[in-house]
Amino acid sequence: MKKKILFLCVAVILLISVLFAVQIVNNNVTMRSGKGAYYPVVTVLKKGADVVILEDGESWKKVKINDGKSGWVASNAFKKVQGTIDYGMMANDISDKKASTTLVTAAVKGFFESKMSDKSLNKDILQHPRKNYVIPSKYLEFKRNTYNGRWSEKKYRRKYKISKPKPFIIDESLFVVSAYVAAKFAADGVTTNLRKLNYVNNIAQLIAENTEYYDLPICVHVIESDKLFVNSLPIGVIVISEGLLKECKNESELACLIGHEISHITLQHGSTEAGKRKVKLKAEDAFAEFDKEFGTDTKEMDEISNEMYERSIKGRKEKYEMEADKMGLIYAYRAGYDVRGLTNVMRRLESQMPKSRDITKATHWFPYSFKNRINSLDKFIREEFKDRDEYKKFEARFNRNIR
Ligand SMILES: [Zn+2]
Numbered sequence: 001m002k003k004k005i006l007f008l009c010v011a012v013i014l015l016i017s018v019l020f021a022v023q024i025v026n027n028n029v030t031m032r033s034g035k036g037a038y039y040p041v042v043t044v045l046k047k048g049a050d051v052v053i054l055e056d057g058e059s060w061k062k063v064k065i066n067d068g069k070s071g072w073v074a075s076n077a078f079k080k081v082q083g084t085i086d087y088g089m090m091a092n093d094i095s096d097k098k099a100s101t102t103l104v105t106a107a108v109k110g111f112f113e114s115k116m117s118d119k120s121l122n123k124d125i126l127q128h129p130r131k132n133y134v135i136p137s138k139y140l141e142f143k144r145n146t147y148n149g150r151w152s153e154k155k156y157r158r159k160y161k162i163s164k165p166k167p168f169i170i171d172e173s174l175f176v177v178s179a180y181v182a183a184k185f186a187a188d189g190v191t192t193n194l195r196k197l198n199y200v201n202n203i204a205q206l207i208a209e210n211t212e213y214y215d216l217p218i219c220v221h222v223i224e225s226d227k228l229f230v231n232s233l234p235i236g237v238i239v240i241s242e243g244l245l246k247e248c249k250n251e252s253e254l255a256c257l258i259g260h261e262i263s264h265i266t267l268q269h270g271s272t273e274a275g276k277r278k279v280k281l282k283a284e285d286a287f288a289e290f291d292k293e294f295g296t297d298t299k300e301m302d303e304i305s306n307e308m309y310e311r312s313i314k315g316r317k318e319k320y321e322m323e324a325d326k327m328g329l330i331y332a333y334r335a336g337y338d339v340r341g342l343t344n345v346m347r348r349l350e351s352q353m354p355k356s357r358d359i360t361k362a363t364h365w366f367p368y369s370f371k372n373r374i375n376s377l378d379k380f381i382r383e384e385f386k387d388r389d390e391y392k393k394f395e396a397r398f399n400r401n402i403r
Contacts, residue, residue: 024049024077026084028091030215031071035060037217038134038205041093042071047084059214074215076165083167089175090130090217090235098127099179108176111298111305115180122186129179129237130219133201142202145397146336151390156336157210159387165212166268170235174271177305178233184309185239188225196222196245199401203251204238204258210334211266218262228349231312232261234270245402247349251394252332252341254402259328259335260342267327269320270308318369325377329385338391343377346370 027047032039035057045051045065054070055062061078064070076085094102100112115126147153191197200220208218218236223229226243233239238261248254264270316324329339350370385391 021050021052022078024051024073025080026077027086028088029073029077030087030091030217031063031065031069031073033071034136035072036136036139036205037074037208037215038132038139039072039136041091042069044091045073045077076213076215079164081165081167084169085165085167085213086169087216088170089172090170093132095128095131099129099176100127103172103176105172107298107301108173111173111180111301112176114298115183120187121180121183122190123183125186125190125221126179126183129175129182129233129235130217131221133197133219134205135198138198139202139205142199143206146206146394150336150392153336156390157334160330160334160384162212162330162334168213168266168268170271173301173304175235177301177308178235178237178270180305181231181309181312182221182233182237182239185229185231185312186221186223188223191222191224191242193222195401200240200245200254200258203255204262206335207255207259207262207331210331211262213266216265220258228352229313230257230261232264232270233308234265234268236265238262247352248345248398248402249395250341251398252338252392253345254341254398255335255337256328256332256339256342257345259330259332259337260324261328262331263324263327264316264320267320267323269316269324270311318372321369322373322376325373326380329377329380333385333391336391338388338393339381339385340388341393343374343381346374346377350374 024045024047029045029047029049030037031042031045033042043065049065051063051065051073053061054064057075059075060072061075062070062072089099089102092102100109100116103109103112112126115121116123143153147156197220200222201218204218204220208214208216216236218238220238220240222245223239223241225241227241228244228247230238230240230244238258240257244257245254248257325342329342332341333339
């Protein structure tokens with residue numbers, strides 16, 4: 001009798017799990033070994049893949065796939081957006097593989113190979129634009145310290161609601177163009193100071209988790225340069241100079257700058273600009289077909305990458321900068337940071353703006369419209385962020401890790 005009941009129970013459970021098999025709505029969804037974009041990738045799921053939900057959660061769900069593997073996927077993967085969220089190559093953990101070997105289309109490969117002989121580029125970043133600088137256990141400890149004796153993470157998030165994610169697509173040509181621009185910014189070398197790298201990346205991870213694309217993998221390279229710049233590429237890569245890190249006085253200032261850069265990514269400024277003139281290169285295009293149409297001519301991609309680099313140096317349109325300023329503050333606020341960090345650091349930078357405006361130098365990241373931006377932000381901060389006493393600067397922690 002007992003056996004019969006047990007058998008029935010197993011049968012019912014099996015039936016329920018079959019009934020509760022759900023489909024992945026977006027393409028190139030990452031299944032990870034833990035609840036966070038910083039955990040190793042188990043596999044990448046295509047649109048329409050059937051999964052069984054083992055553990056339901058608000059942001060992350062534990063799922064099992066057909067071959068028996070299990071892992072965590074973001075709840076975003078099940079939500080229909082107007083288009084689709086497709087992180088493309090970012091979904092895969094390619095930090096230990098060369099970007100060139102993962103690229104398939106001829107023009108993209110041609111572009112990549114032509115850049116390998118360019119002496120003004122950081123070859124390592126060109127080949128490995130994304131690296132994992134976040135150590136899960138260390139990051140969780142960082143988060144515990146961040147909210148210790150304060151409101152909970154969730155309470156901070158509830159203080160400022162943001163809208164649902166919009167379509168987001170990164171294709172391989174955008175990936176390789178981004179790798180090129182990152183490599184150009186990293187020409188002076190990337191720091192190997194792990195304490196500093198972990199710290200800066202922990203901040204970026206915390207900000208990213210408070211965006212609508214909380215499953216977007218983010219990576220920050222610290223560049224050994226005295227020039228003042230911070231920039232982001234559409235593939236979730238941020239480059240920040242040692243010079244600019246030294247200009248920051250506390251963690252909230254750095255968090256706001258990173259928030260601004262992450263906003264350029266989530267608001268898709270870079271990909272919108274590139275997309276306007278981009279040839280439609282799709283990873284699934286057959287090789288032969290592709291060669292017939294475009295050959296291995298890399299002219300178009302050369303132009304896009306030069307434009308992307310130029311725009312990064314000069315600053316984008318004022319409209320885009322102001323959008324990123326505000327969105328960046330919202331993200332930083334949701335993470336629990338003092339949002340006046342941005343205007344404080346901008347005021348100091350403005351007073352130091354070099355007299356000459358040689359646009360070929362990366363020293364001029366901060367664009368001409370600084371005054372307008374600061375004024376507009378002061379007003380935005382007064383109107384939007386009321387509970388300022390509960391928000392922190394983290395000066396001591398910053399000094400411990402950056403100085
Ligand atoms: Zn910007």
